[in-house]
Amino acid sequence: MTQTFDKTTRTEAPLRADEVTALRGFLDYHRDTFRWKCAGLSQEQLAQAHPPSTMTLGGMMKHLALNEVGWFGSSLAGLPYPPPFDDVDWDADPDWEWRTAADDSPEDLRALYDDCVRRADAAVDEALAAGGLDAVSVEESSSDGPFSVRWILLHMIEEYARHNGQADLIRESVDGMTGE
Amino acid sequence: MSDDELVVSTGSTDERVDPPLHGDEVAILRTFLTYHRETLRLKCAGLTQEQLAQQLPPSDISLGGLMKHLALVESQWFDYYFRDFPHAPPFDTMDWDADPDWEFDSARHDSPDELRALFDEAVARSDAVVDDALTRRGLDEESARVSPRTGETFTLRWILVHMIEEYSRHNGHADLIRESIDGQKGE
Numbered sequence: 001m002t003q004t005f006d007k008t009t010r011t012e013a014p015l016r017a018d019e020v021t022a023l024r025g026f027l028d029y030h031r032d033t034f035r036w037k038c039a040g041l042s043q044e045q046l047a048q049a050h051p052p053s054t055m056t057l058g059g060m061m062k063h064l065a066l067n068e069v070g071w072f073g074s075s076l077a078g079l080p081y082p083p084p085f086d087d088v089d090w091d092a093d094p095d096w097e098w099r100t101a102a103d104d105s106p107e108d109l110r111a112l113y114d115d116c117v118r119r120a121d122a123a124v125d126e127a128l129a130a131g132g133l134d135a136v137s138v139e140e141s142s143s144d145g146p147f148s149v150r151w152i153l154l155h156m157i158e159e160y161a162r163h164n165g166q167a168d169l170i171r172e173s174v175d176g177m178t179g180e
Numbered sequence: 181m182s183d184d185e186l187v188v189s190t191g192s193t194d195e196r197v198d199p200p201l202h203g204d205e206v207a208i209l210r211t212f213l214t215y216h217r218e219t220l221r222l223k224c225a226g227l228t229q230e231q232l233a234q235q236l237p238p239s240d241i242s243l244g245g246l247m248k249h250l251a252l253v254e255s256q257w258f259d260y261y262f263r264d265f266p267h268a269p270p271f272d273t274m275d276w277d278a279d280p281d282w283e284f285d286s287a288r289h290d291s292p293d294e295l296r297a298l299f300d301e302a303v304a305r306s307d308a309v310v311d312d313a314l315t316r317r318g319l320d321e322e323s324a325r326v327s328p329r330t331g332e333t334f335t336l337r338w339i340l341v342h343m344i345e346e347y348s349r350h351n352g353h354a355d356l357i358r359e360s361i362d363g364q365k366g367e
Contacts (some may be wrong), residue, residue, distance in 0.1 A: 165352020
């Protein structure tokens with residue numbers, strides 16, 4: 001089995017919108033773009049790298065799932081990491097999510113990813129209700145205090161867009177598929 | 181942010197400014213955009229004309245092509261759409277119907293210095309357009325031209341966030357291409 005995503009259903013960021021709607025629209029656009037880049041591929045294809053880079057699409061999906069619950073769950077809301085990220089020994093295995101994705105089926109990767117996105121959106125809903133985009137994170141950065149919701153949303157947009165750029169070239173090398 | 185606060189990388193050292201963690205909307209959008217323009221400069225720094233033309237097959241994208249493409253994208257959004265000006269040279273005289281990938285294809289004939297000068301000029305012109313717009317209606321100001329797809333105008337807010345994700349996506353391309361040229365990696 002493979003993952004599925006119908007590109008015609010991809011979220012588009014509205015052209016004239018307030019700040020919250022624009023930022024969440026762009027983030028959803030990139031989440032959907034990433035789902036599309038991973039759709040229709042076998043477990044072996046999701047584990048394929050484009051040398052000399054060692055990144056894979058499956059590894060990236062598990063990495064972005066981790067980023068969702070890392071930034072929105074742990075940093076913003078102070079929540080514990082959900083399984084399977086909660087009992088990883090990150091000091092011993094800092095690239096755990098990239099490495100272990102090769103053992104996961106396409107459906108399992110996508111289910112984990114979708115679950116982490118849902119958790120992230122719930123944390124954003126709650127933070128916005130409490131303090132809008134200026135609301136700050138429970139966890140603080142090492143040197144400059146807490147992060148605002150505004151900063152985390154923009155960071156996630158650029159994080160996703162950057163990984164989607166890498167995904168563009170990896171996907172093209174796997175089966176020739178290209179496109180924004 | 182004033183112009184003299186913008187850090188310009190002249191070589192391959194990382195002088196990028198991290199976006200403020202709790203700044204207002206204008207400050208944070210402009211710093212993220214500057215950060216990604218700087219990232220592209222870093223990804224292209226220290227390479228010869230031949231290296232800037234190198235591809236990572238099967239993709240036909242090159243770093244030099246990306247730099248020229250993003251110079252075009254700057255002019256397209258801030259000159260053409262936002263204020264209804266013609267595209268800046270050399271993009272104003274191109275026949276896009278005949279050669280839709282002109283900027284990507286022609287970049288291999290440009291020296292590294294020429295590509296960088298074109299890019300830096302495009303960025304400076306865009307920043308001046310944004311500075312000017314912010315003295316008026318700010319991020320809610322609407323573009324002079326409309327989207328050919330929806331017929332709607334774009335807000336300056338949408339254009340700035342779009343430019344951040346446009347650059348980030350291309351910097352993702354640049355990551356893999358640069359690594360394939362000389363092994364250099366990094367955010």
